[in-house]
Amino acid sequence: MDIQFFITILIGFGILVIILFGIDIYQLTKKSKEEKGVMSLKFSETFLIELEKIINQEVKKTISNTSEKINDKIAQSFEKQATSLFEKAEEKLFSHSEEIKNQSLKFNNACSSAEQLVIKQAEKVTEQLAQSLDQKIDQVYQAATKSISQKIDQTEKNIDNYKKEKLNEIDQKIFQMIEDVAKKTIGKSIDLSLHEELVIQALEKAKKENFL
Amino acid sequence: MTQTKEQPFLDQLTKDVSTKEDLVFFLEEISLIEKLIFKKINLNLSEKVKPIVSENFFKKIQELEEKNLINKNPETIQNFFNNLKKSLLAIDQIKIIISFKPKQTFINKIKSWLEKELRQNLIIDFVHNPEIVAGAIIEFQGKQFDCSLIQKIKQLNLN
Secondary structure, three states: OHHHHHHHHHHHHHHHHHHHHHHHHHHHHHOOHHHHHHHHHHHHHHHHHHHHHHHHHHHHHHHHHHHHHHHHHHHHHHHHHHHHHHHHHHHHHHHHHHHHHHHHHHHHHHHHHHHHHHHHHHHHHHHHHHHHHHHHHHHHHHHHHHHHHHHHHHHHHHHHHHHHHHHHHHHHHHHHHHHHHHHHHHOOOOOHHHHHHHHHHHHHHHHHOOOO | OOOOOOHHHHHHHHHOOOEHHHHHHHHHHHHHHHHHOOOOOOOOHHHHHOOOOOHHHHHHHHHHHHOOOOOOOHHHHHHHHHHHHHHHHHOOEEEEEEOOOOOHHHHHHHHHHHHHHHOOOOEEEEEEOHHHOOEEEEEEOOEEEEEEHHHHHHHHHHO
16 A cells, blocks of 8 residues: 555656656747757756756655654554553453353352262262261161170060079968968868868858858 | 849849959950850850850850740840849949959859858959968958058067
């Protein structure tokens, strides 16, 4: 674009030179044909030198202006591009930053989920272990209790049997002693008929004493 | 109180109950009969109860049917047995604690003695307790009369 601008200026300047050269030829044609040829040649040489100077100056000026403009344009373009790049870079940075934030959040969430999962898993495993342990303890306890209970039952039965046996022995001895005492009291041993007779006597006595 | 047609038979049935054991057995048989009263109502009661009651009780039911005290009507049968239960439970009881297990002859003897001497139908609750050695302890109407040999021995020891 800057080169096109430069070429346009050069073309414009060329056209100006041609116009001035045309004017000069026109003035020379108005004078005499003799003078015209010498003067025209002189004028042309001076003019050409001046024109060259002017052209050089204009070219230099134009080059300088163009260079300045180009530099400005380049500077502006650079600035624009730099701004654009900066903005894009900022956008990219922001975008990456957001992405990083999101990823970080996701990572944190994932970590948190993983942590929760691990905790849950650990809790589950702990619970299972505790249950298993409880069951084992219970089994051992039950087995021990059953065994102890059976031994206690057996021991209690043995004690009861022994007690009954001894009490029977004592009862027998007591009854024997009582029989002996009874024999001494009523003067004879007690058979079934005497037992029955004694019951009838008891009833008669109860009636006699107005109990019945 | 007017005497119903069934009353003499109720009295007869209750007289057959001498001991508390007899009473319990009798009430159990009545309970079995009551379960069958409202089943197979086209049959006589004796036919229904024959497989489940004692021979003695079966004969008594037959007698009831012959005398037309009960018929096939379930309500009549239920009323009769309700009255019988009331009569049985109304009889006074006498508890006699003795040192031996009484035989049926002895039970009959005691029952006869009570009827003769006291003119009262009583249900005897015999309790076997060898510790009294001999004689008897009699409990009647909330009072106790101790005429056991062990009591006499204790008294001798005290003296």
